[in-house]
Amino acid sequence: MSEVTAGVMVLDCAEPEKLAVFYKELMGAEETDATANRVEIRSPDGTRLAFRRDVNATPPSWPRPENSLQVHLEFVVxxxxxxxxxxxxLGGRPVDTKDSAGPFEERGYADPAGHSFTLRRALPTAPKQG
Incomplete structure (x- = not known):
């Protein structure tokens, strides 16, 4: 048995309380833990996200090339x-990513603090024919 288990994705931001509200509303999540500098939420499917206060946090510039993507979330819709x-x-905004590559329809967004995330269309689950 591994000593390491999956934890929680943590996003640094200036105002964790406000960013937690955005993701709680988006995901239908509930707050599970909060301190002065960190808020954690859990969605109905068990996905955990946390938001940690960093007064010097600056969002990545993605999709502009002068800064890397760093990390992003992907939601299936x-x-x-x-x-x-x-x-x-809820205060998020679309990010112009031009044409998305790959077999899925995707759209890029930024949350109110500037973290990028993607919506990906769920593929229909039709039974195999033949």
């Missing part, structure tokens, strides 16, 4: 347009 409306209503 069934209705891309409805998800985008929800993101914008």
């Amino acid at each position: 069934t209705d891309m347009d409805a998800a985008e409306r929800r993101i914008v209503s």
Whole structure:
């Protein structure tokens, strides 16, 4: 048995309380732990995210080439347009990524603190024919 288990994805930001609200609303999550400098949430499917205070946090510049992507979250959705409306209503913004590569329809966004994330359309699960 491994001594290391999966933990939690932590995003640094200036205002963890505000960023936690964005992701709680987006994912239908609940707050599981909060201190003065860190807030953790868990979605109904068990995904855990935490937001850690860093007063000097600066968002990555992705997709501009002068800074790397660093890390991003990916969410699978069934209705891309409805998800985008929800993101914008919560304070997120679309990020112009031009054409997405690969077999999936994807759209890039930034949360209110500037962290990038992607929506990917869920593939239909039709039974195999033949």
